[in-house]
Amino acid sequence: MSNSSTTGFSNPSTFFLLGIPGLQEAHVLISIPFCAIYAIALLGNFTILFVVKREPSLHEPMYYFLCMLAVTDLVLCTSNIPKLLSIFWFNSREIDFSACLTQMFFIHCFSTIESGLYVAMAFDRYVAICHPLRHSTILTNPVVAKIALVVVLRGSMLALPCPLLARQWPYCRTNIIPHTHCEHMPVVKLACADISISSYYGLFALISRIGLDVLLITMSYTQILRAIFRLPTKDARLKTFGTCSAHLCAILTFYIPGLFSSLTTRFGHNLPLHFHVLIGNLYLLVPPMLNPIIYGVRTQQIRARLLQLFPQKGTKLLSFGSGSQSKSRVMLPGSMVLVSA
Template identity: 70%
Template sequence: MSDSNTTTFTNPSIFILQGIPGLEAAHGWISIPFCVMYIVAILGNFTILYIVKREPSLHEPMYYFLCMLAVTDLVLSTSIVPKTLSIFWFNSREIDFGACFTQVYFINSFAAMESGIFVAMAFDRYVAICHPLRHSTILTNSIVAKICVAVVLRGFMIILPIPIMGSRWPYCKTNIIPHSYCKHFSVVSLACADIRPSSYYSVCVTFLVPSVDGFFIAVSYIQILRAIFRLPTKDARLKAFGTCGSHLCAISAFYIPDLFVSLMQRVGSNVPLPVLILMSNMYLLVPPMLHPIIYGVRTKQIRDRLLWIVTQKRA
């Protein structure tokens, strides 16, 4: 006779997201900063896209990469926030089996794309500072388009095995995911199979992508710093530093939360589950919110154009 308290699932049609286990009573309050950050991210990134599109002087490689970053941030934040808020506000915890792995794919692939965009932006700054007279001939529109396509294809292809492997495991334990979104490890850990191939591949991608990209960014900035310190005047050095400031701040906003979350997960046995889940959400919410603020404040062309739009509307 089967135990009435035990249910067997074999590739269930839906998963149940718990939100933040242990903090269910506070879901309404937690939703407030989540919603505010999402609104800021949406408005900020659409503003960046609008300004670059409307201002011909910004039709340069640096701003093309910035637009690509804005689109990536929009997709990344939209991949998790609407469903998370529906859990917090309406207790809508169900997510289709296919939709869950689609979410896994979008989150990871666009995170990988974002890392690649920062490499492209570092290369642009390297050419602009170390080879300023050749910038327009090296980074032509054709080359920029090829770089963008390469970044997108890498993000899509390198992550593709993760949802494919995960969706093929048999799921017979439970369909309850102790998370606010379909985080890869939280989902595949429910499988009744040897998930080591999927786990090993995921860990390799998680560490190799930022490590390789970080290496190329570091090499670019070492060359940039060498070129800056060779400039003859202090004003010239400060101006060169200023052109890189926004990019360095954006990189910090992306990689520091990533590093922090990774360290938290490595010592996860000593960290409460609600804290880990909140940190995982912040990693996907904070950079999309901060990037348009960073570029809006630190990039003179964008700041001036935004001020002009605001004053025109008031007039």
């Protein structure tokens, strides 16, 4: 590998992923939580898809968005984790140049798609809470399909220039990437050319994805909170606010590490490399693990269908609904039934 890092090449056939710089000796140990997170993400998201597909009553806009989010999470973590584990377990660091650019595209494309889906789900929640009687007429199946198409097209269009720009640069410094995957800026920083265009475009894509989407989500949840505070009883307000706050935590878990990773890659030159890499993996791995739990397990309809798959255990678990210790439910017309303790 040392010979591959010498100067004098402009079109490298392969790159070498370093993994987590400075923590190579601990790669096997570090792989344990990564592998566990990936397994939970696979199980949770496939379960969401299975339950929604089997249950006709869940064929509604919120669950369509939830299924799209599950597929996006599966692609997002699968674009990264298998190669990461092969580095940690088998020291398989080599990645073809074209495969590296393909991985770059998938990561940025599906990160943008996931961000767009958070906006769509926030809009669905806004309509369900603020305009419950009009929910079925506003969010029809054709409207949901158009929203999904716009989200996918936007993700593809914003992500495509990143690998196209990266392909055109000459790489005459090294072909060793100090990362676990082919992130845009760590790759183009290896070029021996003025990469200002790539850097500026990356910032533009970041603002278009995080800045605009966070603004739209904030507007939606501002209206939602105003509607919550107008609910007639304090108990109803607390229950609905508790559910919305859980969803907001899932959204923040996606945006904060993503924004922090993008900004530190460009401006955080004094931070250790392993910190950059760990943060860069955090926003790709934690949301796919948390989303099925927050959007799925906490949803009464999905949880009820899951319990039907295990009738003997489910009977005992469902017994919590009787007596004075029963849980309270808040119905959001046209959307999910949200359960709070």
